[in-house]
Amino acid sequence: MLNPKKVNIVVHGHEPVLSEMLVAACQDKELVAQAQAKGATGIGLAGICCTANEILMRHGVPVAGNFLQQELAIATGAVDAMVVDIQCVMPALGRIIENFHTLLISTSKKAQFPFARHIAFEETNAMATARKIVAAAVENYSNRNPSRVSVPQISSPLIAGFSAENVFTALGGRYRPSYRPLNEAIMTGRLRGVAAVVGCNNPRQTQDLGHLTITRELLANDVLVATTGCTAIADAKCGLLMPEAARYAGKGLQEICAAVGIPPVLHLGACVDISRILVILSNMVKEGGLGESIADVPAAAAAPEWMSEKAVAIGFYAIASGAFTVLGEPLPIQGAPGLMQLLTHDIAETFGGKFAFEGDPIEAAHRMIDHIDERRAALHLPGPMYDVPYAPRQAVELAAAK
Ligand code: SF4
Numbered sequence: 001m002l003n004p005k006k007v008n009i010v011v012h013g014h015e016p017v018l019s020e021m022l023v024a025a026c027q028d029k030e031l032v033a034q035a036q037a038k039g040a041t042g043i044g045l046a047g048i049c050c051t052a053n054e055i056l057m058r059h060g061v062p063v064a065g066n067f068l069q070q071e072l073a074i075a076t077g078a079v080d081a082m083v084v085d086i087q088c089v090m091p092a093l094g095r096i097i098e099n100f101h102t103l104l105i106s107t108s109k110k111a112q113f114p115f116a117r118h119i120a121f122e123e124t125n126a127m128a129t130a131r132k133i134v135a136a137a138v139e140n141y142s143n144r145n146p147s148r149v150s151v152p153q154i155s156s157p158l159i160a161g162f163s164a165e166n167v168f169t170a171l172g173g174r175y176r177p178s179y180r181p182l183n184e185a186i187m188t189g190r191l192r193g194v195a196a197v198v199g200c201n202n203p204r205q206t207q208d209l210g211h212l213t214i215t216r217e218l219l220a221n222d223v224l225v226a227t228t229g230c231t232a233i234a235d236a237k238c239g240l241l242m243p244e245a246a247r248y249a250g251k252g253l254q255e256i257c258a259a260v261g262i263p264p265v266l267h268l269g270a271c272v273d274i275s276r277i278l279v280i281l282s283n284m285v286k287e288g289g290l291g292e293s294i295a296d297v298p299a300a301a302a303a304p305e306w307m308s309e310k311a312v313a314i315g316f317y318a319i320a321s322g323a324f325t326v327l328g329e330p331l332p333i334q335g336a337p338g339l340m341q342l343l344t345h346d347i348a349e350t351f352g353g354k355f356a357f358e359g360d361p362i363e364a365a366h367r368m369i370d371h372i373d374e375r376r377a378a379l380h381l382p383g384p385m386y387d388v389p390y391a392p393r394q395a396v397e398l399a400a401a402k
Helices: 016-025 029-037 049-059 067-075 093-099 123-143 167-172 180-188 209-220 229-237 243-248 251-260 271-287 309-320 337-351 361-378 395-401
Strands: 007-012 043-048 063-065 081-084 103-106 193-197 223-227 265-267 299-303 324-327 354-357
Touching (some): 007 049, 007 123, 016 049, 016 123, 029 123, 063 067, 063 229, 093 103, 180 193, 180 271, 193 209, 209 229, 223 229, 223 251, 324 361, 337 354
Parallel strands (some): 007 081, 193 223, 193 299
C-alpha cells in the first residue's frame, strides 16, 4: 500500500468528495512529473478508515488500515502527507508527526488539528484544492529520511464493491440476476440467515478480535455476512473477503460460495453505507417468502467494537428499520432501567428491532443466531440443512429466554 519509492499520500476521514478528487489529482501528469523530478517513481494513494472504503469501492485504491492503525501508517516513515477531514481522526496525530517528516493536512472547517497545515477543501473548487494538497505532499518527499522508512511487507487480497444494485447478480449469476436464489437458499435452510457485522475499532478492546470472532462463528453456522466500515478492513486483513474464506463456513454457505464464486463476507462500503444493507434486506422482503418486513427476515446485526457517536445514530437507524442489533460495548444507559427496558425489549413491539449488549463475541454471535432461528421458526422454515456447530435451541427455550 505504501511504496517506499513513491510519494505516499494517506487519506483519512469520511468525506468522499475530497478523496474522489485526490484520486484524480494523484494521476495528474504534471504532478507525477514533479514527483519524478524529485526522484520518486510516482504518486501513491492509500486510505485509512471509511474514506479508505469509499475509494476502495469506487476506484480500487488500496487500504492502509482501519481506525486504530492511523498512527502506525505514519510510523512507517513513508507517508509524505496524511490528509484528514472529519471524525475518527486522533487529535494526537499532530504530536506524532513531530517525530516523522509526515505533513498532516486538515481540510475541513469543522475540524482543525494542532500542528496540522490547513488547506480548506471547497467543493466549488475541488480539483484545485486536491492538486494543492498533492503538490504539498510531493514537495515534502525531499524531507523523507530513507533510513527511517520501514514498511511491513504484509498485504492481503480482497474483493469489495458489493452493493444493493449488484449483489443479486453476484448471488444469482448472469442468468438469474435476482434476490430469488438468496431467498430460496434461506427458505430451504442451506443458508441459515444473513447478518451484518459492522462498525468501529474501540481502544478498550483487542483490535479486530470482536469482529473476526463473531464473523467466523456466524460463517461456521451457515450465516452469510455483510460488512462495512472498520470491520470490513479487519476482515480484509485476515483474508475473509476472498472466496477462499469459505473454508471457515458451514457446508451450506460453502456450497453457495462455490456455486457463485463470492466470498462468504460481502464488503458493502463505509460505515455510512449500512443503508445499503438495509436496502438489501428490503429487497429480500420484496422478493417474497421471508415475511412482510425487515423484522421478519432471518437476519441480525452486530457492532462489536463500536465507539463513534455516529455508530449510535446508525444503530438506532438499524433497530428502527427492524434489525436485532448486538452491541459489544453497552450504550451508556445502564443507570436508567426504564430506558434499558425500552431499548433492549419493548421497542421491538413498535419497530420490530431492538438492541442487545454482549461483550463476549461468541455469545454475541449465538444471540444473533438465536434470533435468526426464532425468525425461521416464525416463518415456518425448516432448520439448517446441514449439521452446524451451534445447533438450534428448542423453540420453548428460546421463548423462555425472551
Ligand atoms: S467504522 Fe467507526 S471507527 Fe471506523 S471509520 Fe467508521 S465511524 Fe470511524
